[in-house]
Amino acid sequence: MKRQLLAFLLAAHACANAAPVVEVAGIRDPELKAYRTMVKGLDAFEQERAHAPQGVLRFLLRPGAGESLEGLTLKISGDKVTVPVELAADGGFVLPRSAAALEDRAELVLNKKRNSFRWRPEVRSPGVPAGARRLGDLRLQCAVQWAIDREALTPQARGALDASGGPCHSPLAHTGFEAPQPLRAAWLREGSRREALPVNRQRNRTFTPPLADGGWGDDAVVEFDYSTIN
Template identity: 30%
Template sequence: MVFERSLSGMTVMLVCLALPAQALAKALPGAVRQDAPEIERAAGVDSRPYETLRRAGEVFNAFHRLAPEAVLRYRLHSLSGRLELYAHGFAGKLSVPLDKDRGFTLPPGAKQQTVITNRPSGSVQWRVDVRTPGLPADTRRLGDLRLECLIDDISHLNLSDGSGVNCMPKPRVNKHCRDDWKVCANRAAEALSGAVQESVNRMGQLKLEKDLYEKRSYPYLFIADRPVFTIILSEGERRVTLPAAWLYGEQLKPGPSFAWPYPREFFYSVPLSDGEWSDDARVTFEYL
């Protein structure tokens, strides 16, 4: 089983999906959409403009309070066994080193360049990677994940328009935050732990209720390091095992003709917009 966006070069019959095409495209943060920002392609390979990655860095700096000890990296996810990355511009093509997990940092001084891979267009998942140091390998921090979602949403790293995902809790938001996110970030020092943007709350706010998140839909989809079996949220004495509906993109309910370009068992969601959980809450994985 493979997942996450209906990408260029892959045939996906949206008319056969259980969800309306527009709703599914909004729910999938990496889905290529006709109204998504247009990016420069280099000879048909998967790429991103340097400007997109630079903007992601600006968002990270603006909302760094969500993950004050973390640094920003980018990660590539692909079914390809061999993946290479280059900064391509007027001066030629410069190799960008990839870590073992296919992570990298933004190459300096490449303002007029495009960051390209050696894989066909649509075959690579581009993600930000925000990790607070010192956590166990099977544990993430909720504030780190909120920041990853927010960066992706605002920078359009995955070509989405950011109008259908919940990255933050809802209280006290500036409704013009999306129009001028830098101003919003400057004014949000006291509200960062509670809310940052209203425009990412259109899919419904997640709240802790008796159903323990059973009846929710369209959350942001993350890619785990390994196939996921169970996810546990914990903070202090509180501990909740997320229902299976939060795994593998189940809440999207795509039809049988939907093509998943990455293994579904790696994908998961967490209740980012539930203000009952602080940024320091832990997300612990049990892997297959």
């Protein structure tokens, strides 16, 4: 029964990962991710920084069907505070800290319609090849995502997940990550040790690394074998 409950809560966590950041330009909506909620991700990044001491945290915006990054703008907007946020060509941005925006209960606002863009955090350490991911980066990225997403769950759901260790630290949790391209296989390598990772066959960009397995160090690297069929 406990495993079934955990599976249900983890499914709720996965759904929360798809939450939009923003709303129509100039319109405030309390259902959106508030700036104070996103800042919890920044706090988690600092608290668990040991997994990736040189890692850089960005958030990535991904367009939905019929949308593109062209002409996209992002700002932190409150009643008294407006902070423009620079977007990179790939839709990435670094979220700045602003005490004034926290006090003003500001939100993240795009100049696009609601539900048209999705977001996710990304942690990258220098020196990791473009076609690979460092395990410590993924552990830290999970911590950032969970710190933000847990706010959307009920206190009971948060308590149950926290008691199990959370999606990033529980051996019962299976947290998936998205590869740059469709995968044929994914491997985890550390020194001479190399093991295959589960790849979701329905969503074949998604691989599942062993975040909670202390037998793998933070410097272990996930390597991708890309599919020839997109």
